[in-house]
Amino acid sequence: MLLPRILSALVLAPLALAAVWFGAASFAVLAAVAGVVAAWEWTRLCLGRFGPGGWVLALMTVVVTILGPHFPLAAVAGFLWAAVTAPLVQRSAGRSPLWMAGGAFYIGLPLLALVWVRELDRATLLWLLLIIWSTDIGAYIAGRLIGGPKLMPRVSPKKTWAGLVGGVASAGLVGAAVADYLLVNPWPLAAVSMALGVVAQGGDLAESWVKRYFGVKDSSGIIPGHGGVLDRLDGLLATAPVVAATCLAFQGGLTEWR
Numbered sequence: 001m002l003l004p005r006i007l008s009a010l011v012l013a014p015l016a017l018a019a020v021w022f023g024a025a026s027f028a029v030l031a032a033v034a035g036v037v038a039a040w041e042w043t044r045l046c047l048g049r050f051g052p053g054g055w056v057l058a059l060m061t062v063v064v065t066i067l068g069p070h071f072p073l074a075a076v077a078g079f080l081w082a083a084v085t086a087p088l089v090q091r092s093a094g095r096s097p098l099w100m101a102g103g104a105f106y107i108g109l110p111l112l113a114l115v116w117v118r119e120l121d122r123a124t125l126l127w128l129l130l131i132i133w134s135t136d137i138g139a140y141i142a143g144r145l146i147g148g149p150k151l152m153p154r155v156s157p158k159k160t161w162a163g164l165v166g167g168v169a170s171a172g173l174v175g176a177a178v179a180d181y182l183l184v185n186p187w188p189l190a191a192v193s194m195a196l197g198v199v200a201q202g203g204d205l206a207e208s209w210v211k212r213y214f215g216v217k218d219s220s221g222i223i224p225g226h227g228g229v230l231d232r233l234d235g236l237l238a239t240a241p242v243v244a245a246t247c248l249a250f251q252g253g254l255t256e257w258r
Helices: 004-022 023-045 052-067 070-089 098-120 120-145 161-182 186-213 229-250
Strands: 150-152 156-160
Touching: 004 023, 004 120, 023 052, 023 098, 023 186, 023 229, 052 070, 052 098, 070 098, 098 120, 098 186, 098 229, 120 156, 120 186, 120 229, 150 161, 156 161, 156 186, 161 186, 186 229
Parallel strands: none
Antiparallel strands: 150 156
16 A cells, blocks of 8 residues: 555656646646546535536636636635535435535635645745645654554544654654745744644544545545545645635745744
């Protein structure tokens, strides 16, 4: 299981970094593709099959990622339209339509935050990706080497408190290293990075809870060793709005955070 996970990461990580590096437009296209796949997975997860509601969510993700940073009202309209329309056009016996309404914001809002941050400052988005990846790696290594008490065994049986601490510590170290590279005070960025490490693992647990609620192991099998796009992006979906809000509060990217 580890080898497919590593091979997938070796393909996907350079793809994501290249999309971020070479321009906001290329990243928006990648985000739109990821959003369409995530909409497909969410619909199958919550309703058992892909249908009209999934197409509504997919169209919403394209509108939000391509038009959202330049036309905020289009993004707001896309969220509201999808949240109202998706539950109306597709229902499933015994499953609340509110899941589809929630999917519009669970997928769409973080994607909008990501493409907006890329428009604002490339370095901030690259830093966020490094924090998410370092959190995952640190949590995995600490969990495997140390083990110990389970974090939330009913939600995610393999996650441990050691993994949580390892992920947060890893995020803090990477944040400090990035600050040192940028020649800024390392402590604030390390602290923010550690906080994001907690949020990222919270996003992981939240998605695990949804999967356990519906009795599904992975959101899909589209990424060997990782599961689905939602499985791979759960931490990023949780942290992206936080980073975007921080950029708004400080009126700039991470070098402006004092």
